[in-house]
Structures are given as structure tokens and as C-alpha cells.
Amino acid sequence: MIHNFDTNKWESEYWHPAVTTDAVVFGFDGENLNILLVERGIEPYKGTWALPGGFITESDESAECAVYRELHEETNVEGIYLEELQTFSKIGRDPRERVITIAFFALVVKDNYEIKAGDDAKNAQWFLVDELPPLAFDHNEIISIAIERLRQRIHFEPIGFHLLAKEFTMPQLQNIYIAILNPPLNDSRVRDRRNFPKKMLKLGYIKETGKKVTGNPYRSPKLYTFDEEAYKTAKQNGVKLEF
Amino acid sequence: MIHNFDTNKWESEYWHPAVTTDAVVFGFDGENLNILLVERGIEPYKGTWALPGGFITESDESAECAVYRELHEETNVEGIYLEELQTFSKIGRDPRERVITIAFFALVVKDNYEIKAGDDAKNAQWFLVDELPPLAFDHNEIISIAIERLRQRIHFEPIGFHLLAKEFTMPQLQNIYIAILNPPLNDSRVRDRRNFPKKMLKLGYIKETGKKVTGNPYRSPKLYTFDEEAYKTAKQNGVKLEF
DNA sequence: CCAAAAGTGTTTCCGATACACCCATGA
């Protein structure tokens, strides 16, 4: 093993890899789950769809900052809830050089953003999770892991609310669970219109607004909101909040 | 900071950070949960306890390889189950330069290894999770996150078996759940000697060996093993395996 | 025979599941 430090005793001389960040941005439209992709405008994989992201370009930029910056530059999306997914460091995952990628995943309300391609991205748009195009690098693997993480997470944390507007209907919330968990058609726990709201309301952190949606050619659903205070209190008290 | 670019057009010109790996190794002794630490033999934090780990020193070394290598060099532990925890990239977490650390966590049978300090480690030993010494860098934070991850994971995956010898007793397995979940004393689900085995055996992937421990000055407990086949089958069939 | 720890069975109760009909709205 190498132990050479240079004259600056704090500066290591070990090999330094390139580090990038990528974001798996999930957007929900009330019905289906989408992922935000960009079409690469530069080599390698020019013209192929890929996750938004890019190099950490400055020594004083954190990974979080880098991924926010790239996301804004490439897709015009900003100010979202981001969480680290995993780091990908296999040899050969980038044809240019050894690249280590810190992947994040994000949850947004799809219609809150006007997607605009920019920077290295020739194009940017939403794709249904079930209808993704061929992807650059190992981005398929990253997305699989992100979906898996989402599936686990939704059992323990109310992540659904990041995917919905402040006020939402029970069927919308239910559609999130169906889209993420993809349960069998006869799973009455998730798919039954009577059991689902009961279970959700029992968690104690969803409250009615008293309002209803208008303008539908059918019975108008009630609007609910996420009661963040109630959620925090319940969490602190160790109340089980599992779905 | 080092910025050496070559003429290869694939070589990016972005800034490259230093990347290290650290391992949070949990060892179980049948009673309590321990963490493996090393006493640093070099600056910075010379003489302070820290997680085993170190720089990715070669461009063809994956993060997994690096952490295995460092762990072996510094503590003589090898061939263990390792899983990525999280990547730590905050500015200023290392006084030398900007360092990004990929942290892993591992689960081992404590008594299977003879801990021997080596390489940059002046010393290496187990500490009870509740009695950790002051730690170098942000290793306290890394350990907190590792414990949290462990706590979540044990609900869904039979990670306990990595912490036990092939044959183990029910009270040992129960002690793992108690050590990791640290439930209130009146939590009869985890702490009751009648309910716990019932629940475990119902999962279907633990089988009796027919053997018993010998040499105790009291009733000898039965020995069980983890039935990996049964576990895989159950998992594929979507049987719920939650604790 | 004593101390220490392990093994075992039953009752109760709550919460999850299963299930079907009526309501609201706009066209």
C-alpha cells in the first residue's frame, strides 16, 4: 500500500476518481408514475436518454448541490425533495474514465414543473416508468434500484405526499400506492376503495379540508391535506405508521 | 488540488475528489452488539478511534474491493457480508482535503475473527455499540446511520443470521432483535420468550437441528439453523417475511 | 436441592379483510 504524502502533510497523493451525481426524479400525475430523463447532447451516448446529472465540478460543491445544479441546468426542475439512493462505482461503467456516481432519487408533483432542456441536454421529458426508452450507462440499473427503494420506503414513510399537491383526493393517494406497489388486482388492502381510506385515515396525519374537487362529470371527490404536525408528533411518540 | 488531464479526449477535465471507503462492522457475541474500530496510527486524528477504511488507491479498484482490502489490512477481518450504507460528501469532513467517503456496513459473528491491528491502524478492537469512544472525522454520524439502517432492515430481511454461527439458539436470535430494536421492557412481541419463537418459526425458514447446546449449568437450549432454500422460495412466492 | 435459564399452550381481543349499494355530477 502506498503511503506517500507530499510536502503539504495534509494533501494525499492517492489516485482521485471523477465523481458525478445523477437524479432519478419520480413525477406523479394523479394516475401514473413517471421518470424524468434527458437526451444527451454530448458524447458519450450522445442522443441516448439518460438520467439528469453530471460532474461535481468544484472542490467546494457538495454532492447535493451538484445534483440540484445539474437538474436545474438540464431540466429546469428545482427545489425538490432529494434523497441519496446509492453510489455506483463499478469499473467500466463510463467509457471515458473511471467514474463514481452518487445517485439520488427525488419525488415531485409532475405538473408543477415546466420541463425545459438545457446545458448538455438536447431534450428533456417525462416517461412512464413502464415505458422507458433505452438508457445510457448503467442508468437502467440505477432506476431499478430507485424503484425498489421507493417500494420499500412507502411502507414506512409518507413519501406519497411529495408526489401530490398540497390538497389531494383519496383516489389520487391510492393510485400512488397502486403505481408503486403494483399489487395483484385482488389485493383488497391496497385496491379496495373502502379499505384504503380507512387505513390511511387511521394513521392520523391526513385531514379533510372540507373542500371538494369541482368540474368533474361525476361525483366530486373530497380534498385532503397532509398534517405534518400530527405526523411529527406521532413519529416522536413511536406510533407505528406503517402502511 | 490536483488537476492532471491527459490528451485522451475521453478524459474529463473536471475536478476530481479523493474517495475513501469506511466499514461499520457489527459483531454479535450472543448477547450484545459490537462495532469494530481501529486506533489511527497516522495523522490526522492520530491516536483517535475510527472506522476501518481508507482511500481507493487504484483506478481499477471498485469501492467494494477497497473496503475489503482496507478491512483486512487494518483488522484482519475478511470474507464478510458487506452492503453499501451511504456516501458522505459534506465539505470539510476531512481536514486534509475534500474527501468523499463511501460507507459500508457489515454483519459478522464476532468470535469468528481474531482481530489484529495492521497497516495504518495502531490498534483494533470491538466496542459495545453503547460504549463507543470518541471518534475521528464524522464517524459518529456514519455509525448512527448504520444503526438506523440495521434497525429498518431487520424488519424485512433475515439479517440476524449473518450475526450468528450456522447453528444458534432461539435466545441468541432473540437477543439480536432486542439489541438492534431496543424495545421497551414490556414489549412482549420481542421480549416474550413464548411469543418470539412462535413468530420466528412461523416465518418458515428456521429449522431445528435436533441438537442441543451442552455444558451449561442449566437447561440446554435447542439449536436451530437458517434454511436458506426455504427462505428463497418464500421470498420468490411473495410470502410476507416481515418481523 | 438450589440457581439459572429454557421450553411450552391457551385465551382474548383487536384489527385486517372481504364485501355491495347508493350518491354526486356533468353531459
Added chain:
DNA sequence: TCATGGGTGTATCGGAAACACTTTTGG
């Protein structure tokens, strides 16, 4: 009035939780 989708209550069943005494073993 029709089509579409949303809202609501109840009965049953199963699994979780609560609970205490007996057995084994070595000293």
C-alpha cells in the same frame, strides 16, 4: 337519464398479544 367515478358500513376471521408454570442441568 345515463355514464362515470366516489363515498360509505358491517360482519367475520385470523393473528397478535398477554399471560405462568414446568423442565433441564450443573454445582
